[in-house]
Amino acid sequence: MLNPISYKDNKIIILDQTKIPNDETYIEIDSIQRLYEAIKKLQIRGAPLLGIAAAYGIRLSSVLNINKNTDDYKKSLLKDIVLLKSSRPTAVNLFNVLDNTENIIKSHDDKFRIHESLVALAVHEEDKSMCDRIADNGVTLIKENAKILTHCNTGVLATGGIGTALGIIYRSFWEGKNPNVYVGETRPLLQGARLTAFELASEGINVHVLPDSARAYIMKDKNIDIVITGADRIAMNGDTANKIGTFDTAINAKYFNIPFYIAAPTSTFDKNASDMSDIPIEQRAPEELYKIGYQGLIKTKTDFINPAFDITPNELITGIITEKGIILPPYEKNIPDYI
């Protein structure tokens, strides 16, 4: 399988996801500034994978600053943490790792050095194991020959393991359930058409790409059995931030009475967010929309609105599949039992 992130010879090695599926190019990252840019540009992406990238970033920062005195070492690390936190605002995994590290740094005084390799490895291994357990729980929802609709990319390219929503799909395939997977292309950056289609097709899974606008059409035409997507941040009442279009998909699923599930590790819950009003939505550059087009580029001064995420209200979510089990409504009451 592809290796979206690793660490070797004091460099973070990432697969450049903007080039997939046409080219499999790996980038060697040797500074936090470069890591910040790679995250901004979505050369590395996927909420769980961003948490792992942050952990490797801490490891790299520690290595780069290891010879400084403790005060300067800590200052340098904290500065790098501030930079990484400013990369993308919505996915909570990155903040979890960075906030935890920040607390550790601030709570130590003398001759402090982070056990950097252990932290990064632990985060990576933990995410891998969480994917497996999410698949254990989620695969029970998948019937034989299921028609599954998903959105964006939540697989090997988005996590430290087999994925969240896609991990469930992989597992159902390996168990011989013969799933058919439908995915919107996921404009503007086409994570569905480029990444999910590539991942699943490489494994031999039947995958069909459609315009994002064709979700109602396909739900009706193919009698979709279940919708499963990932999550970038989940509030304590179950409101879920995920790739733009998830909200539309959930509304459509409701109209057709198709069960709509979120698959995410419990680390995706934000204890500080009581509902969607506490979740920031990243607005991305309009160029992502107009620098692609029938002729390759739309020369226009029109206002392009490009939110990276939307928030699906809890009332539209049938269940949240985590590594600890499937959380069902009422979410306000049940979520605290799982985190």
Added chain:
Amino acid sequence: MLNPISYKDNKIIILDQTKIPNDETYIEIDSIQRLYEAIKKLQIRGAPLLGIAAAYGIRLSSVLNINKNTDDYKKSLLKDIVLLKSSRPTAVNLFNVLDNTENIIKSHDDKFRIHESLVALAVHEEDKSMCDRIADNGVTLIKENAKILTHCNTGVLATGGIGTALGIIYRSFWEGKNPNVYVGETRPLLQGARLTAFELASEGINVHVLPDSARAYIMKDKNIDIVITGADRIAMNGDTANKIGTFDTAINAKYFNIPFYIAAPTSTFDKNASDMSDIPIEQRAPEELYKIGYQGLIKTKTDFINPAFDITPNELITGIITEKGIILPPYEKNIPDYI
């Protein structure tokens, strides 16, 4: 204003809509084969405009065959009609013109020649006038500072006049109602981002383009007041075929209790279609989806599903704005009074 179709010196002159907004290129069409290709490639598009193109096609065919004996003349015209009918299956306007002409040809025996210029001009003029009357009726629904969501392109570039849904928007702007217009980019061929944004911005109307997946986001974020789209074919029970994504939009509008209107001339009703099951859906080439991408081209053998249209069931439609008035439910009962 732009002139999407005209007829001069025995040539049909069309604006190449695949090049808008980057280039304003006109194509001279001197054969029915070339007209067929222009329709297939969407160099000319828009349900009402396709009706006009068909009428000009009849005119051109008559000119090209005028010196043949009556039998051969009629055979040539009927052959051209068959070709044009095979161009695109969903928009009914093209079929209306061609079916009518076919009946005229078949019902005449001797020395028959079509009064070709009159037919084409009549269709063009009638469509222009219909747009104005649709705007008369539709503008009553638009309040001051309205936030209007539309889909695809239904304006000057889609009709013989100011448009259907966009005609209403133009009129509301000219009456000083200061509309703000939101439009999905309309994948795969970006008629929203390329054509609607271009048309409205040229007129000075505030227009905002978003990914098709961001419709639920924008309905919530901007408190959209009304949704108006066009139609390619309407069944006698009100079920409406229109650009892929219209169905999704209508489901979203229902979720937010936003009124959802169709604007179309009564010629869009198909008397032979009792409901959506009688409306064919054009499936277009998968290349339209994968020959565009983050790197310009996705090299993948994945299955791409590319329906050009979907069908919005009547239960989601608040009203149908026609040149004769606004048709309200129950549609089975009310539509026959208008056509």
